[in-house]
Amino acid sequence: MNWHSWSEFLAMGGYGLYVWGSYAVTLVVLIGEIVALVMRRRGVIARLAQFYAARRRNDETEA
Amino acid sequence: MNRSRRFSWFVFSSPQSFYPLAGTLQPWFAALAFLLCAAGLYISFFVAPTDAQQGESYRIIFIHVPAAWMSMFLYLVMGFWSGVGLVLNTRLSSMVATALAPTGALFTFIALWTGALWGKPTWGTWWVWDARLTSELILLFLYIGFMALQAAIDDPRRADKAGAVLALVGVINIPIIYFSVQWWSTLHQGASVSMKSAPTMAATMLLGMLIMALGFWMYSIAAVLARVRCVILERERHTEWVMEEVGGQA
Numbered sequence: 001m002n003w004h005s006w007s008e009f010l011a012m013g014g015y016g017l018y019v020w021g022s023y024a025v026t027l028v029v030l031i032g033e034i035v036a037l038v039m040r041r042r043g044v045i046a047r048l049a050q051f052y053a054a055r056r057r058n059d060e061t062e063a
Numbered sequence: 064m065n066r067s068r069r070f071s072w073f074v075f076s077s078p079q080s081f082y083p084l085a086g087t088l089q090p091w092f093a094a095l096a097f098l099l100c101a102a103g104l105y106i107s108f109f110v111a112p113t114d115a116q117q118g119e120s121y122r123i124i125f126i127h128v129p130a131a132w133m134s135m136f137l138y139l140v141m142g143f144w145s146g147v148g149l150v151l152n153t154r155l156s157s158m159v160a161t162a163l164a165p166t167g168a169l170f171t172f173i174a175l176w177t178g179a180l181w182g183k184p185t186w187g188t189w190w191v192w193d194a195r196l197t198s199e200l201i202l203l204f205l206y207i208g209f210m211a212l213q214a215a216i217d218d219p220r221r222a223d224k225a226g227a228v229l230a231l232v233g234v235i236n237i238p239i240i241y242f243s244v245q246w247w248s249t250l251h252q253g254a255s256v257s258m259k260s261a262p263t264m265a266a267t268m269l270l271g272m273l274i275m276a277l278g279f280w281m282y283s284i285a286a287v288l289a290r291v292r293c294v295i296l297e298r299e300r301h302t303e304w305v306m307e308e309v310g311g312q313a
Contacts, residue, residue: 002109009108013119018184022123022177026130029169030282037289044296048309051300 078155078295079304085288092285099278106271114268121268123181128256129276131174133283134202135237137167141209142234145227157223158298160230161213162291166283168206175199186250194243195251198236205233219298 003009012019075081107125114121141163148157178196179189190196209226216222244253255264256272299305 002113012122013113015118015120015122015184018120018180019122022126022180025176026126026173029173033166033169033286037286037293040293041289044293045309048296048300048305052306052309 076153076155078158078299079302081155082292082295082308085292089285089288089292092281092288096278096281096285099274099281103271103275103278106267106274111267111271112265117185120181120184123177125271125275127174127177127181128272129279130170130177131199132276133279134167134171134174134199135240136280137163137170137283138202138205138230138237139234141167142230145223145230148223149227149231154220154223154298155295157220157227158294159287159291160226161223162287162294164206164210164213165290166286168203168210170279170283171199171203171206175203191250193249193251194247195240195249198240198243201236202233202240205229205236209233 010016010020075084103125107122111122111125113119141160144156144160144163147153148160175196178199182191183189209229212229213222213226216225243249244251256269296305296309
């Protein structure tokens with residue numbers, strides 16, 4: 001075990017800002033991508049449902 | 064022999080059959096990514112010892128090196144599928160290339176960002192214009208250029224072709240990044256892990272790095288599969304099966 005306390009773990013031997021700055025940004029970027037992908041999928045499905053509904057109404061008016 | 068009975072892998076080159084396959088595989092890759100990253104992080108912080116020269120700041124390399132590997136590897140995969148799409152005119156190959164670009168760009172950004180945060184305490188500077196750092200920055204611009212070019216062209220098939228040419232020309236940058244530390248005198252150190260010789264680092268450090276790399280790899284596959292499913296729905300929206308998939312009635 002490398003660490004004897006939480007504060008020692010967070011301090012990272014004086015390099016805390018650099019180490020946690022790296023890990024935090026990586027985490028934010030990857031979670032951001034996951035959220036963006038979930039939102040994109042929902043958006044695509046909602047837009048396509050609208051597109052099909054509009055096309056159906058259009059077909060009915062023509063018929 | 065009845066050829067029609069033989070199973071062919073080309074069946075998955077159709078977006079319609081690849082879409083459900085990607086949907087089935089995606090959660091497994093996501094779960095693997097989560098487990099591998101959790102194990103990798105545990106080793107990175109609790110098993111791997113403090114570095115004799117760099118102290119604790121070296122722990123940044125557990126994400127820096129895997130992210131840099133992924134940034135180059137994903138570009139090669141993107142170039143490969145772009146080339147296949149260009150030569151064989153297969154729609155799905157180009158869609159996969161399109162889906163790879165954002166994840167590749169993100170890993171390039173992570174490699175540059177963590178590199179800067181490692182460079183400051185180790186070299187005393189966030190950034191230098193040496194060959195390794197500059198060529199990695201060019202890689203980021205190649206990814207962004209690929210996405211911008213494809214977004215600027217309305218016709219998807221023309222966007223595929225234009226993007227593919229850009230992606231293939233940019234492949235030349237990958238060996239430049241990889242060998243830059245040998246070809247030029249760079250501030251960036253040489254590879255600690257190579258195919259030719261034994262790694263010059265402690266076994267637990269190497270293990271942590273490799274597991275993180277595997278985790279990033281599985282993450283990339285999961286993210287790209289999720290994105291290619293969106294691209295398929297968008298681009299195949301005029302087909303019956305997408306309409307049924309989305310739940311619209313005929």
